[in-house]
Amino acid sequence: MYTIPLAWGSHSPETISQALNGYKGLHLVKRVLGIILGGGAGTRLYPLTKKRAKPAVPLAGKYRLIDIPVSNCINSEIYKIYVLTQFNSASLNRHISRTYNASGLGANDSFVEVLAAQQTPENPNWFQGTADAVRQYIWMLQEWDVDEFVILSGDHLYRMDYRKFVERHRETGADITLSVVPMDDKRASDFGLMKIDPTGRVIDFCEKPTGDELKAMQVDTTILGLSPEAAKESPYIASMGIYVFKKEALIKLLHQNPDFTDFGKEIIPNAAKENNIQAYLFSGYWEDIGTIESFYDANLALTNPNPPFSFYDDNAPIYTRHRFLPPSNFLDTTITQSIIGEGCMLKKCRIHHSVLGVRSLVKEGCVIEDTLIMGADFYQTQAEMSRDSSNGAYVPVGIGQNTTIRRAIIDKNAHIGRDVQIINKDRIEDSDREHMGFIIRNGIVVVVKNAVIPDGTII
Numbered sequence: 001m002y003t004i005p006l007a008w009g010s011h012s013p014e015t016i017s018q019a020l021n022g023y024k025g026l027h028l029v030k031r032v033l034g035i036i037l038g039g040g041a042g043t044r045l046y047p048l049t050k051k052r053a054k055p056a057v058p059l060a061g062k063y064r065l066i067d068i069p070v071s072n073c074i075n076s077e078i079y080k081i082y083v084l085t086q087f088n089s090a091s092l093n094r095h096i097s098r099t100y101n102a103s104g105l106g107a108n109d110s111f112v113e114v115l116a117a118q119q120t121p122e123n124p125n126w127f128q129g130t131a132d133a134v135r136q137y138i139w140m141l142q143e144w145d146v147d148e149f150v151i152l153s154g155d156h157l158y159r160m161d162y163r164k165f166v167e168r169h170r171e172t173g174a175d176i177t178l179s180v181v182p183m184d185d186k187r188a189s190d191f192g193l194m195k196i197d198p199t200g201r202v203i204d205f206c207e208k209p210t211g212d213e214l215k216a217m218q219v220d221t222t223i224l225g226l227s228p229e230a231a232k233e234s235p236y237i238a239s240m241g242i243y244v245f246k247k248e249a250l251i252k253l254l255h256q257n258p259d260f261t262d263f264g265k266e267i268i269p270n271a272a273k274e275n276n277i278q279a280y281l282f283s284g285y286w287e288d289i290g291t292i293e294s295f296y297d298a299n300l301a302l303t304n305p306n307p308p309f310s311f312y313d314d315n316a317p318i319y320t321r322h323r324f325l326p327p328s329n330f331l332d333t334t335i336t337q338s339i340i341g342e343g344c345m346l347k348k349c350r351i352h353h354s355v356l357g358v359r360s361l362v363k364e365g366c367v368i369e370d371t372l373i374m375g376a377d378f379y380q381t382q383a384e385m386s387r388d389s390s391n392g393a394y395v396p397v398g399i400g401q402n403t404t405i406r407r408a409i410i411d412k413n414a415h416i417g418r419d420v421q422i423i424n425k426d427r428i429e430d431s432d433r434e435h436m437g438f439i440i441r442n443g444i445v446v447v448v449k450n451a452v453i454p455d456g457t458i459i
Contacts, residue, residue, distance in 0.1 A: 031147040032166055034073045036066070037130050038085025038092070038114075038154045044291045045155075047439060047448045048411060053085045055154035056092040057295070058374045058412065060302055060311060061341035061357045063320045064095055065289070068159075069152040070112055071318045076162035078150060079110035082141070084133045085154075086117030099321040115140075129261030135254045142251055149250055151243045151263070157298050157309055158240075158286035159316050165280055166244055174278040175249035176271060178202065181282055182221045182230070183238035190288070191238035192264040193217040194279065202277040205239075207264040224281050237279065239264065240286060249275060285309045292441040296409055299355050299372045303337050325358060333362075341375055349399075357412070361398030368399070373410040395452050408445040417455035422447070425458055 042049030048057050055066035066083065073081050081100075085092060093114050100112035115137050117127045127133040134141070134151070141149065148169065150162055160179070169177035183191060188209075195204040195217065206217055221231040241264065253267055253275075260266035271277060285308045289295045301307055311318050325343030333346040340351070341358040348364035357375030362368060376397050385396045399405070400418035408422050414437075416422075422438075422445050431440040437451030438459060445459055453459075 031145070032078050032080075032150055032162075033141065033144050033146045033148070034069075034078045034081040034150050034152065034162075035134060035141070036069045036073075036081065036083045036152045036154050037133060038066075038083055038087075038089070039290075040087065040127075042087065042155075042290075045295060047434060047446060048292070048295070048409070049088065051088060051091070051449055053088045053092040054290070055083065055085065056088075056095055057155075058357055059157070060299060061339050061355050061375070062323075063311075063318060064092075065155050065157075066092060066095065067099075067318055067320045068157055069154060070096075070100060071316075072152075072158075072160050072162060073150070074319065075316045076160075078162060080144065080146070081112045082137070083112065083114045083154065084117075084127070084137065085114060086127050086133075089114060089116050095321060099319065129265075130263045131254065131267045132261040134250070135258075138251060138254055142247070147247055149245045149247060151245060153241045153288075155288065155290045156240070156242075156286060157289050158282075158284060159309070159313065159318075160242075160282060160284065160286075161316070165242075168280045169244040169246075169278065172200070172278045173276060174244075175246050175275040176268065176277045177244040177280050178268070178277065179240045179242040179282050180224075180237050180279045181240055181286055182224060182226055182234035183236040184234045185236070188217070188236040188238065189214055191236075192241070192268070193236050193238055195219050196223070196237065196279050198223070200279050202272050202279055205269045205272050205277075207262075207269065239268075240282060241288075242282075243268075244280075292409070292444055292446060296372060296444050300353060300370065303339055303353055303355060305337075323358060343379075344375070361396075363399060363401040363403075363418075365402035366399050367404045367406075369405070370407045371405050371410065372408075373399070373405075374412045376413050378413075393454075395454060400455065407443065408447065410447045411449040411451070413450045414447050415450075415452040416447070417453055417457065419456045420453055421458045422453070423459065 039054045042054035045054055045057060057065050059065050070081060096112050096114055148166060165179060192205060192207040193209060194202045197203050206213060209217055218235045219237055221234055222228060253271055287298050289298045328340050328342060328344040330346045332348045335351045337353045338351050339355045341356055343358050344356055344360040346362045349362045349366035352369045354368050354371045356373045359376040359379060360373050380397050395415040395417040397413055397415055399416045402418060403416055403420040405422040424443060424445050428440050429443050433439060434448060437453055438445055438447045
């Protein structure tokens with residue numbers, strides 16, 4: 001155990017940064033319940049969220065977004081986990097039930113369960129926001145004999161030991177602790193921003209400010225341990241949307257403010273006046289991948305020689321469903337700086353700076369560059385393909401011969417024909433052509449799930 005100094009004003013930025021991060025040798029996290037917020041309709045990730053909940057969106061060739069916070073919980077010895085969602089939850093339910101079960105979590109009363117929005121005689125409404133989602137199930141959550149709730153987002157990519165987070169919360173006697181990162185001016189308005197005093201206590205909080213309100217939230221981030229140069233580039237302290245709540249404090253705040261529906265916009269800003277809210281500095285890689293562009297960039301960044309986030313960590317693995325697929329097969333194929341999932345078949349093609357998900361099929365003559373292909377949920381048999389193509393117009397699942405794809409996201413089970421060019425020929429930034437099987441966001445072509453792109457199509 002360690003003691004936080006009563007006054008940090010006389011301490012160096014390094015000391016403050018160390019205290020914000022916590023110390024090593026922490027006790028195991030006990031009596032903590034994990035709550036993962038599945039988010040709303042996921043409009044910023046559409047059409048990837050057209051038929052699935054945001055946490056169920058595939059990631060890195062074999063995972064799903066929900067695997068990140070769940071794995072962080074398990075690695076932090078938090079074994080009681082609820083996932084709150086209300087949109088397209090069937091695939092998320094299926095993934096969680098097949099991947100995480102009590103016998104595999106290694107502790108009594110262990111579970112990972114989905115709590116979907118439901119109408120009741122007392123409350124006929126769906127979830128109205130993050131706080132409202134928790135409020136509607138508070139009757140169940142408060143029955144658990146725990147001391148804290150760790151509330152997490154379902155669409156972030158990062159690796160974090162929540163034991164240090166909870167320890168920091170307990171040592172400071174906080175009602176709420178927010179995990180924070182330094183933030184630059186370009187992205188600051190996308191986050192909740194705060195000011196802290198020399199003890200690390202949050203004294204002001206503003207959700208997604210703009211204009212003069214944004215400028216007013218600038219602080220000297222050398223207090224977090226940043227160099228003067230780095231502090232100049234990142235003059236804001238941003239909330240990661242990851243919280244630890246003292247159980248009694250959360251219940252009280254939700255009951256006292258029945259009209260408040262969101263943690264970032266309402267609950268936390270108003271609680272800062274009377275409650276002890278502390279900041280916990282997170283210094284590792286963290287990315288909010290809630291938009292098409294950020295999702296695309298985060299996936300392709302995994303192919304770099306030294307990726308900012310690595311799935312190759314034996315001490316803190318990322319778990320996902322076992323599919324028992326065969327090894328991938330490459331026939332006269334050139335692959336550079338890419339990630340290839342299990343069960344793929346690539347024939348006489350070229351793959352560069354791309355991520356190919358499970359069961360991806362790429363035929364001869366294809367060129368795939370700067371592209372995320374999510375793969376398929378099944379294999380088609382030769383008999384099925386022959387039967388379905390009897391009319392001469394059928395396009396099988398996978399990427400057909402002599403097709404070129406650049407800077408694109410190909411969702412699952414896509415049927416891409418022969419001699420297709422998905423290259424954004426006209427350099428369009430944004431376009432809605434879902435009736436044709438694709439849309440364009442930030443210059444990235446997104447082919448929707450189960451889409452059929454006929455032979456010879458040029459996009």
